[in-house]
Amino acid sequence: MKIDLRKLAHSDTLPFSGTIDLSGEELYGAKPFQSPVVFSGEVTSHLDALRLTGEVKTTYHTCCARCLKPLEIPLSAEVDVVLSRNPSAEEEDDVFIVEGTEFEVEDVLVPALILQVDMIYLCREDCKGLCPSCGCDLNESVCSCGSKQVDPRMAVLAKLLEGNEGRQD
Ligand SMILES: [Zn+2]
Ligand SMILES: [Zn+2]
Incomplete structure (x- = not known):
């Protein structure tokens, strides 16, 4: 205008x-x-x-x-x-x-x-975020991944190792 x-x-x-x-x-x-x-x-x-x-x-x-x-x-x-x-x-x-x-x-x-825009916003200050393993919303549900939160790249390795253990048995 x-x-x-x-x-x-x-x-x-x-x-x-x-x-x-x-x-x-x-x-x-x-x-x-x-x-x-x-x-x-x-x-x-x-x-x-x-x-x-x-x-x-x-x-x-x-x-x-x-x-x-x-x-x-x-x-x-x-x-x-x-x-x-x-x-x-x-x-x-x-x-x-x-x-x-x-x-x-x-x-x-x-x-x-x-200028009034912040870099990031949170839905609430104590938002628990998403589980890095399964992606579920930790505010709404508790997943079985629990505290064992692994890096997705490590998760692939862990699966491989699990497979090997299975064969040893
Ligand atoms: Zn949130
Ligand atoms: Zn999970």
Whole structure:
């Protein structure tokens, strides 16, 4: 959504709102933005300074990092930046450089939203995860693999050795 700053010639406040489709965006090997991204806010002009404030939110679709259960995480970001036409201000925090008289509001909001994403999510803090041997969900069932959790490559070796023992008998 383009914001045309020339409109601020007629009023001190320029409200905006809309949705962003990020369903094709990849993050950490998945496409987690399957829900619409909703935003609203305003650009205000005060004593020659332009300021953008607003909120952007969505539901983030991911999986528990341990048991792979699908999760829907409410995600939101508050944005409060100064809009500057001075390119050297870019190094400063909370400054967004505007070239010309208009800019895409997505360029301000989307990075702020993505900053709120954690690398991993868990369905609960003490999620027991999946059994590395049989793959069952250890939150829901107890498998016979028990504490004897073996590396899948070692499991192949163990099977071979078992076979040999069988022959010896
Ligand atoms: Zn889990
Ligand atoms: Zn198991």
